[in-house]
Amino acid sequence: MCKLRKTRVTCAPSLAPYLKQELEALGFECFSMDKTGVEIEATTTDCMMLNLRLRTAFHVLQRFADINCRNADELYSEAKRLPWDRVIDPNGFVSVQSNVRNETITNSMFPNMRLKDAICDKLISASGKRPDSGSSTDGMVVNLHWVDNKARIYLNMTGRKLSDRGYRKMPFMAPMRETIAAAVLMEMRYDGSKPLVVPMCGSGTIAIEAALIAKQRAPGLLRSNYGCNQWLGADKDAWSQQRADAKKLIAKEDPAPIVASDIEPEAIDASKKNAVTAGVDHLIDFHVCDFSETPAHGIGDIVLHGEYGVRLGEDDDLIATYKRIGDFLKTDCAGWDGYVFTSGKPLIAAIRLKVAKRTPFINAEIDCRLLRYELYKGSKDK
């Protein structure tokens, strides 16, 4: 169980540099990074810790086998030779997820079915029993990554995506994914030492992620079902120890004030409920108001995730809102670090402030930018 194994940690497109930063801060050497993940070496106990503590990852995948296969029949026969009886409980539940680029495969569900058949047939010959199977990711999940003739099979140590923290019971409209909110805060170098204001907070994701970061609360503590506890021989004592260690990291002091506001009362209602579920409601001061009326305590960071045309709203109204955002940042936020998360040149141009830094993000498959503004008195128009 304590053997170091090749492990892939996956993430949403555009988050890999933040994931790498997190892994390095936790002491891992990152052997390579691509658009959707980072390769490390980790023990099974490390995987437990990563599930609990990573803020920008989707899944922790432990490499199980590499096989050569030209088509689905070869996938089946090669996969059936693998020692599934050592890792899969025949009384449990298994699901297969795949990512395939092979010219013989036209139905994306077919490789999942053939790999699942190989696993079940192997277990029947070893024990006379086969696990239940289906699409739920709450049991054991096997991941297949197959390109041309090369297939790599992973044991998924996470199960449901880590971005699904479990606190967002009320999404409101166009919410930001939790992992993106965490990466945005990393890009802002947010650590809770300065006040944070989040107008247009929607369901509260940025404010809630900020409170979790500021308290050094491992986001994975918010849920209990992880793939690492589903495999045969899962070490329950190691899991309890990792949870206890993560709890010890929680900061005793409260962070500088976090204020979140939205013009829609239902958004604030959703935010409050989500913050209660996340256990951080006492750290966030919520208000129903226009963004320009949001109260602040001291000077710090302000971040706005407004609506953008592709998903919501009419363009002319949006342009007017972004002009007002620019005026508000310029006249009311001198001395603050200002950030706007948005998409589309017309909206960015409407802000009419000099951008100090543009960081690309992909949110819900839309190309977005986090724009940073240095707001000194008399910030110049472009």
Ligand SMILES: C[S@@+](CC[C@H](N)C(=O)[O-])C[C@H]1O[C@@H](n2cnc3c(N)ncnc32)[C@H](O)[C@@H]1O
């Ligand atoms: C894209 S959503 C924010 C999503 C949020 N980051 C989340 O994760 O749920 C934009 C929000 O801006 C709010 N909004 C729009 N116009 C506003 C205004 N003038 N003042 C304050 N909030 C406004 C909307 O009600 C909506 O909740």
